[in-house]
Amino acid sequence: MSSEAPVIVVGAGISGLSAAKWLEEAEVDVVVLEARDRVGGRTLTKRDPLVKYVDLGGSYVGPTQNYVLRVAKELGIETYKVYEEKDHLFYKNDSTRRFRPGSLPPIWNPLALLDLNNIMRKIDRMGKEIPVEAPWKAPHAEEWDKMTFLQFLNDTCWTKTVKDFSKLFINVNVTSEAYEASLLWFLWYIKQCGGTKRIFSTTNGGQERKFVGGSLQISEKLAARLKGKVVLNSPVVAIEQDSMGVVARTLDGREYKGSYIILAVPPSLQMKIHFTPSLSPLRNQLLQRAPMGTVMKVIVYYKRTFWREKGFCGSMIIQGGDDHPIPFTLDDTKPDGSYPAIIGFILADKLRRLTKLTGEERKQLVCQSFAKALGTDEALKPVHYEEYNWMSEQYSGGGYTAMYPPGALTMYGRELREPVGRMFFAGTETATSWSGYMNGAIQAGERSAREILYSMGKITRDKINREEPVFTDIPGVPFTTTFWERNLPSVGGFLTFMSLITALGAASGAALWYHKYAK
Numbered sequence: 001m002s003s004e005a006p007v008i009v010v011g012a013g014i015s016g017l018s019a020a021k022w023l024e025e026a027e028v029d030v031v032v033l034e035a036r037d038r039v040g041g042r043t044l045t046k047r048d049p050l051v052k053y054v055d056l057g058g059s060y061v062g063p064t065q066n067y068v069l070r071v072a073k074e075l076g077i078e079t080y081k082v083y084e085e086k087d088h089l090f091y092k093n094d095s096t097r098r099f100r101p102g103s104l105p106p107i108w109n110p111l112a113l114l115d116l117n118n119i120m121r122k123i124d125r126m127g128k129e130i131p132v133e134a135p136w137k138a139p140h141a142e143e144w145d146k147m148t149f150l151q152f153l154n155d156t157c158w159t160k161t162v163k164d165f166s167k168l169f170i171n172v173n174v175t176s177e178a179y180e181a182s183l184l185w186f187l188w189y190i191k192q193c194g195g196t197k198r199i200f201s202t203t204n205g206g207q208e209r210k211f212v213g214g215s216l217q218i219s220e221k222l223a224a225r226l227k228g229k230v231v232l233n234s235p236v237v238a239i240e241q242d243s244m245g246v247v248a249r250t251l252d253g254r255e256y257k258g259s260y261i262i263l264a265v266p267p268s269l270q271m272k273i274h275f276t277p278s279l280s281p282l283r284n285q286l287l288q289r290a291p292m293g294t295v296m297k298v299i300v301y302y303k304r305t306f307w308r309e310k311g312f313c314g315s316m317i318i319q320g321g322d323d324h325p326i327p328f329t330l331d332d333t334k335p336d337g338s339y340p341a342i343i344g345f346i347l348a349d350k351l352r353r354l355t356k357l358t359g360e361e362r363k364q365l366v367c368q369s370f371a372k373a374l375g376t377d378e379a380l381k382p383v384h385y386e387e388y389n390w391m392s393e394q395y396s397g398g399g400y401t402a403m404y405p406p407g408a409l410t411m412y413g414r415e416l417r418e419p420v421g422r423m424f425f426a427g428t429e430t431a432t433s434w435s436g437y438m439n440g441a442i443q444a445g446e447r448s449a450r451e452i453l454y455s456m457g458k459i460t461r462d463k464i465n466r467e468e469p470v471f472t473d474i475p476g477v478p479f480t481t482t483f484w485e486r487n488l489p490s491v492g493g494f495l496t497f498m499s500l501i502t503a504l505g506a507a508s509g510a511a512l513w514y515h516k517y518a519k
């Protein structure tokens, strides 16, 4: 069987569907080929009387994510604020401390406080010299891309407290370990999300809001607008192109002909596709160097929001061994207070170990950990439990997004969204604003559509990369830094200062002694 459309889109995640919508609105016909029996890719909303609805994949949106907020509004999908009205909780070494939203975790050792301020400040300052669209052009790109984030921590941190917190910070933000990730890539990732505070905050940050009814609606509503042009159960296994056009072949032997094709699939999954002619040497190797992160999403439902009664909002940072599987949680109760729940992530190495347990065993571990952190056995009595392991998904490979080991970005990064003949690249991994997120998926999808419109002679080159206006309904408030955040010394600076003071003190003491007695 063979069919024809000017543009073939591979992948009906948010990115592929956004590309298709942009093209349809420009009156270019498309067909979208999707491997799974559903749209949405790394977003998945389960609907069930036990949970009403729950996002098992991508979920949170926040200010400065102007692409996804604009599209959601256009599709009539409303957002609600994640509950953050009470204290955050920090649990470590059998001890629970509370802290206010928006402030640093409660660390009492003054040297560790200097250390924490210094590492976050340094990540943001180093990010300032990285161009979001071309991180390989940063003045220190080669130096930083030859290091892991762990090497940077070893060189920069003076305290174990801050090294451990920074490891948790990378786990939560990019579902990878500090020893795996290129320093350049991680600095770029944080920068293109707006910095350490924007990416890690709930209010005024990446986790401020969720969609009423769940994030899968974005893809469902985009697909509905495409009126039957999305073909499910169609894994693309071969793409052939020549001067005449492009052909995509699906696993069951169907053939789709077009003039252009958009690949809206994470880089490493493109290795399931046979390309004729074969890819360039650099693109061929890029695909082998962008593994997906490692994440399981867990949601525990309770009869009551008992943590709120103890003055906690449900946001917890939990540090510990495998008996504390989840390092980061948020309240996941519905906005009307129904379905009390806490959501968390099992990440990177912990998940690689705990993936072998049964769901029931993980549930026990998670509830015991919550009970210790919250100081109540009520956490041991969930009424329902959901978990979703993205490691098992053959058409995602993991999540939230692809990660880069040292060397990959500087050697292969230029290939990421460089068109190959009639083939163009979308997917959140090719974005430059909240890449790794739903926002990046839309930015990339729409950009790839405009690349094709340019190739078709329908728009001029300067229209390809378009600045998204600020979504004024949910504006981002700039994060200001305090005088102390800007000027406190690092631990090294402080110790050097103290040594100088001590040396000066000793020298003046000696001079005085000499003046008084030795003369």
Ligand SMILES: Cc1cc2nc3c(=O)[nH]c(=O)nc-3n(C[C@H](O)[C@H](O)[C@H](O)COP(=O)(O)OP(=O)(O)OC[C@H]3O[C@@H](n4cnc5c(N)ncnc54)[C@H](O)[C@@H]3O)c2cc1C
Binding pocket: 010, 011, 012, 013, 014, 015, 016, 033, 034, 035, 036, 039, 040, 041, 042, 043, 056, 057, 058, 059, 060, 061, 234, 235, 236, 237, 264, 265, 266, 269, 272, 273, 295, 296, 297, 390, 395, 396, 398, 399, 400, 401, 426, 427, 428, 429, 436, 437, 438, 439, 441
């Ligand atoms: C647990 C988890 C939590 C997350 N949390 C958030 C969050 O809170 N906020 C946020 O913004 N983002 C979050 N993300 C990330 C977000 O979900 C993704 O960035 C986004 O959905 C990616 O969209 P995409 O279209 O680029 O890729 P995908 O969603 O991966 O879409 C690619 C599509 O291509 C299909 N496909 C793959 N191979 C083929 C093939 N050979 N032929 C045809 N089709 C193919 C796949 O089935 C899939 O549908 C999270 C992700 C996960 C996994």
Ligand SMILES: O=C[C@H](O)c1ccc(O)c(O)c1
Binding pocket: 058, 059, 060, 172, 173, 174, 199, 200, 201, 206, 207, 400, 437
């Ligand atoms: O984006 C995915 C995920 O939901 C998440 C959660 C918390 C956090 O700090 C992130 O950077 C991402």
